[in-house]
Structure formats: C-alpha cells, structure tokens
Amino acid sequence: MFNTDIGIDLGTASVLVFIKGKGVVLKEPSVVAVDRDTEKIKAVGEEARLMIGRTPENIVAVRPLKQGVISDYSITEQMIRYFIQKAIGKRSFKKPRICVCVPSGATEVEIKAVQDAAFQAGAREVFIVEEPVAAAIGAGIDISKPCGNMIVDIGGGTTDVAVISLGGTVVSTSIKVAGDDFDDAIVRYMRKKHNLLIGDRTAEEIKIGIGTCFNKSDNKKMEVRGRNLVTGLPKTIEITSEETEEALKDVSASIVEAVHRVLEQTPPELAADIAVRGIVLTGGGCLLHGLDQLIESKTGINTMTAEDPMTVVAIGTGQYLDYIDEAAKEKIN
Template sequence: MLSTDIGIDLGTASILVYIRGKGVVLKEPSVVAFDRDTNKIKAIGEEARLMLGRTPGNIVAVRPLRQGVISDYTVTEKMLKYFIQKAIGKRMLKKPRISVCVPSGVTEVEKKAVEDATLQAGAREVAIIEEPIAAAIGAGIDISRPCGNMIVDIGGGTTDIAVISLGGTVVSTSIKIAGDDFDEAIVRYMRKKHNLLIGERTAEDIKIKVGSAYPKAEVTTMNVRGRNLVTGLPKTVEVSSEETEEALREATSQIVEAVHSVLEKTPPELASDIADRGIVLTGGGSLLSGLEDLIEAKTGINTMTAEDPMTCVAIGTGKFIEFLAGYRDEVK
C-alpha cells in the first residue's frame, strides 16, 4: 500500500473518513477533551463526546469546529491527525491525498485554514470541495449532466442549499441554522415552558426520539429528566412530539425560507428540472421527522431524503478525489 486517497467530511457535529476502495471507515463526533492545566489532550471522538457537560473544572470538552468553520486551529489539527492515523493505520510509505469538504459560504481565509490544518495533519496534497456538490455525488446523482438538481444538506452547524448542473453550483446559499440550533431551540423551550434545565445531549435525545418538524398523525411522547429551575432539584417531565414541533418551528421555517430564496434565483430551465426531479435532502439534520413533509407542503415540490443521509457528504468527498484522479489521468 503505497498511498491512499482519503475523503474527509469535516463536520461541526461529526467527522467521517472515506477511503478509496473501502468506503466510510470511520465516523466519530468532532469533540476533543483536553486538560486545561497541562494542555494535554485526554480524549478525541466518541469518548470525548460522553464527557460533554460532565467534566471537572480542569478538563474541558470542546468542539473545535463551529458552524462548519475551524474555531480552534491547533485542536482541529491534532484531531485530524488522530482520525487520519486511526483510519489508515501508522504504516504509510507515502502521505495520502486528501479531499475535504467545506460549507458553500466559507471565505478564502476559512478555506485556507482547512487546507493548512489538513496538510499539517499529514496530507500530501489537499483538494477542497463544497458540501452540496459532495452531498450530490454521495447521494448518487450524476452531477456532470446538464440537468438541474437541488440539494439541501442539513448538517450540525450549517445548512447548505444548492442547485447543481454540469458539475458546478448554479445558485447556492449557506445558512447557519442546522442540527445544533434544533438542540438549542429544544433547550430554550424546556426552560421557558417547563422551567426545566437540560443539557445539549438530552436535547439531542429528545430531537432524535420525538422531534418533529411537521404535525404527526400519531403523537409520541418521552420522559425527560433535568433540573427544576424553581426548586433546584432534579425533575422528570413528559414531552410530546407536538411540543417539539412548536419548539423547532422557528428554526425549520428559516430553512424553508432559504430553500424558497434559492428557488426564486434559479434559472427557469433548471427550475422546471427541479419541479420534475424533486428536492434531495442530505446530512444528519435531514433525519428530523417531518422535514420532508414540511418542505413539500411549503414549496409544492416532491421532497425526498437520500438513502444514507449521514454518510452522503463523506462518500461524495471520497468519490470526488477519485473523479480528480481519473480526470488527471485523462489529461496526461
């Protein structure tokens, strides 16, 4: 094994690594726990995620990526190095070629930060790809054809919406409303409505189990434990899917508005393609129950979720580097 081509989905919530010929080999939360006193890293990935909100004063569990952008450069670099080594193993004769995806709205400076961090983490060369294009490739859409495809990629920190044709982005927008904002909305709602203080991990559990973006035919409920803000004691409250729909309404309507604004700017020929082919949802945030129905109800366009929305971007990023390698061979 001389060299490997790797695709990395550098997400706010989780990092996925795709290796050519093997598929997605690693999926871990992008969380790092380090000791404040010694500045040593204690844990990375799932182990560190379990520490979120549960650490003593000297140990901090942080997310080095905020809203799809590097907020802590050195920690991101160490995290990337760790994940690359974990995915390909220590034995490597030649450094890998790596393609990394970034949200469509990032600046050149932010792109450069991702590129530098990846090179420092041990890449031979780095290709930067925009998230909607990676998501479209991963969802199995042939983006090279002159045909309009609309992708809505809802991640942890950003939602990327793009109309793609002939391998490029025609119209796109990136909004900083996504999965993390759903969690925050639930935390706020629980505090306001039930006087209950909950952590972000509990909020995520509520979102996964009973979260809904559209009124359900059958109401589901779950028990939630937290701290009562009046008495200061632990308390259990029953939460229904109807309540989560109310809590998430503001965030989901912003995503629908962004979809609407992209459709308004789409050239007529491509708009008719989208009306024909529908809208494809990818990313972990698209797993929120009822989101398809909400977008369909508001736009009147058939909306479907990709087969494996969580890994779409990682697969697309990995295939993009294969596409590049093939393209280089043709040029030669």
Template structure:
C-alpha cells in the same frame, strides 16, 4: 502505496472515507483536554460522553463552530488522530486528502482548513463544497447539464445549492442546523416547563420524538433535568407535538432559505428541479417531517438520501475519481 482519503469535517461529527473500503470511521468532533497541562485527554466518542460532565481542569470542546475552525491547533490534532486511526500504523506515503467545506466559507476559512490538513500529514489537499460532495455521494450524476437541488442540513450549517455540470449555479449557506434544533428544544423546555436540560438531553429528545410536521399519533418521552424554580432534579413528559412547536421557527428559516435559492434559479434549471425533486442530505435530514414540510411549502417532490449521514463523506472520497474522469473529458 498511496491512499486516497475523503474527510467530512463536520461541526457535529467527522467521517472518514477510504478508497476501496467506504466510510470506515464516524466519530463526534469533540476533543477533551486538560487545561493545566494542555494535554489531550480524549477525542471522538469518548470525549463526547464528557460534554457537560467534566471537572474544572478538563474541558470538552468542539473545535469547529458552524462549519468553521474555531480552534486551529485542536482541529489539527483531531484531523491527525482520525487520519492515523483510519490508515492504521503501516504507511510509507502520505495520503491524498479531500476535505469538504460549507459553500459559504471565506478564503481565509478555506486556507485554515487546508493548512490544518497539510499539518496533519497530507501530501495533497483538495477542498470540495459540501453540496457538490453530497450530490456525488447520493449517486447523482452531476456532470450532466441538468439541475439538481441539494439541501444539506448538517450540525452547524445548512447548505442549499442547485448543481449542474459539476458546479454550483446558485447556493446559500445558513448558520442554522442540527445544533440549533437542540438549542431550540433547550429554550422551549426552559420557557414552557421551567426545566433546564443539557445539549445531550436535547439531542436525545430530537432523535427519539423530534418532528417538524404534525404526526398522526403523538409520541411521548420522559425528560429529566433541573427545575428552575426549586433547583431540584425533576422529570417531565414531553410529546412530539411540543417538539414541532419548539422547532417551528428554526425549520421555518431553513424552508425560507430553500425558497430563496429557488427564486434565484434560472428557469431551465427550475424545470429540471420540478421534474427531479429536491434531495435532502446530512444528519439534520434525519429529523422527521422535514421532507413533508419542504414539500408542502415548495410544492416540489422532496426525498432523503439513502444514508444521509454518510453521503457527504462518500462524495468527498469519490471526488478525486470524479475529477479524474473530468480531466480525461
């Protein structure tokens, strides 16, 4: 029994799709290990809870930075752990693994992902570009000769591509995404409220009240951190209109990238996109107001995929079947 597995190896989280079962695993891509012994203490959600809260000898790190492997050995162990967890113990044959990479990666970076996956126990490895996987996962039939625009906002990179006939026509990948939203909130809190907060708190703010487009009713939440003037813990109330201000520059750059891809799109495909709209996928697409913002700046109808977080993993898993169909064709 051979198993086909699709892995969305993201900067923020790893999702594993198993053929016939769907997405069965979604964990943060964080690894905690002991500096003294080099032993891995925790992987996934358990390790994420340790971020910014560990003693000196234990470090919680993200082995992927901006969609690219920054720590090879740790990534290999992490992939191995997730593959074993997804497959369970009883396996006789090594799995076929499809894994996705951002559209702008170099050959060297692709090779690193491929080798890490083979080392983690794969029999065969297929690399797929993220926007293509996102389109398949969102249920778009990409084998037809008509243009589809995908904006995949992940944790470390945002991939924007126009896809037709199963391949990308124009694409761009910018190293600006969910993590940069968090950093923008951290900077804003420091500048405006003299409050130092960690990245986990920033992420909470982004998820609960974050918006990139003015809301009809302002929402607020209490944020705790360290006062930079007195050095003591302090509580501040933050509103959603402040998050809009904090995120304006970062989201503006994503919109600019979308416009630059549209400018390079062949006219026939531009007509298709105007007709079919822009599809938003990835965890970053869950940020409120992003649809409205892109729609306002481009004038093109924009919608978010049904389950934006899982779309890439599903597409990665279904890619093998899709390619199987293409081979017969």
C-alpha cells in the same frame, strides 16, 4: 497502503472518514477533551463526547469546529491527525491525498485554514470540495450533466442549499442554522414552558426520539429529566411530539426560507429540471421527522431524503478525487 485517497467530512457535530476501496471507515463526534493546565489532549471523538458536562475544572471538552468552520486551529489539526492515523494506521508508506468538504459559504481564509490543517496532519495533496457538490456525488447523482439538481445538506452547524449543474454550483446559500439549533430550540422551549433546565445531550435525545416539525398523526410521549429552575431540584416531566413541533417551528422555517430563496434565484431551465427531479435532502439534520414533508408542502416540489444521509457527504468527498482524475484525463485526451 501505498497510495491512499481519503475523503474527510469535517463536520461541526461529527467527522467521517472515507477511504477509497473501503468506504466510510470512521465516524466519530468532533469533540476533543483538553487539559487546561498542560494543554494536552486527553481524549478525542466518542470518548471525549461522553465527557461533555462531566469533567473537572481543569479538563474541558470542546468542539474545535463551529458552524462548519475551524474555530480552534491547533486542536482541529491534532484531531484530523488522530482520525487519519486511526483510519489508515501508521503503516502507510506514502502520504495520502486528502479531500475535505467545506460549507458553500466558506471564505478564502476559512478554506486556507482547512487546507493547512490537512497538510499539517500529513496530507500529500489537499483538495477542497463544497458540501452540496460532495453530497450530490455521494447520493449517486451524475453532476457532470447539464441538468439541474437541488441538494439541501443539513449538518450540525450549517445548512447548505445549492443547485448543481455541469459539475459546479449555479446558485447556493449557506445558513448557520442546522441540527445544533434544533437542540438549542428544545432547550429554550423546556426552560420557557416547563421551567426545566436540560443539557444538550438530553435535547438531542428528545429530537431523535419524538422530535417533529410536521404534524404527526401519532402523538408520541417521552419522559424528560432535568433540573427544576424554581426549586433547584431534579424533576421528571412528560412531553409530546406535538410540543417539539412548536419548539422547532422557527428553526425549520429558516431552512424552508433558504430553500425558497435559492429556488427564486435559479435560472428557469434548471428550475424546470428541479420540478421534475425533486429536491434531495442529505446530512444528519434531515433525519428530523417531517422535514421532507414540510419542505414539500411549502414548495410543491417532491422532496426525498438520500439513502443513509449521514454518510453521503463523506462518500462524495472521497469520490470527488475520482471525479477530478476523470476530468484531468479528459483534458489530456
């Protein structure tokens, strides 16, 4: 209560808040419902997500973060403040130290926007950490050793691929292809193949329910409801996981290509470490069925998904403050 350390995984799809000593205390969609007429915020998080596609004209449900970076500064600031107050309450006597993660390809301007938003939301000190570094710490990897570790963090808006050694990033790339693009690909496929218009929420349900990007032995089926583009009337059809593989082919290929590109640029000694230690997948996007098998089949390197991949970045972001404190102590000694 007197001295709080907070780690915030400020994601395109969801925001997770980690508090030292308590773990991940909050996980909510990064959606804000705003009244256009009064500019007032009507709802934040899960409450606002349920409003998507179901609001009158004057109320709009927006995502203030696009592809891992702030697209609407004032709404992001209010959203961060709301989540911090919800996580720690208003009884904290001292302003917290806040660590926020950003995509590895974030520019100085984008990083400054995140810092300013966190300060405005009530931070005493603000630290910024790259998502792959936070993911590695959260996954339990000792990043301080001179040993190559490859992290592929697939979020909602960006995929970060990085090789980490001695506490820093050696080679990295950040592509604006991730979980949201899987949803968009399903929407496009349904429109093109079945003349059926579906919403983002339905596409996400398909992705979670039967989605795959690597040939599945059991071909699952699912009923999908949408609007027939020919008649304009509601329609229900049945689709299979085989069809989702076709729909997600291009997006998953972009992620594999990014992994390939980073491996090509990795120094040989670190590449040898990765061949032994394998590739670690984190982030909600890596839960898509068969993604680990696809990367393994294309690279020939053992690929594993971190335990509870949704929360590892938030945990690592919070633990990064301990890592900074330890490094500072070592410098003094």
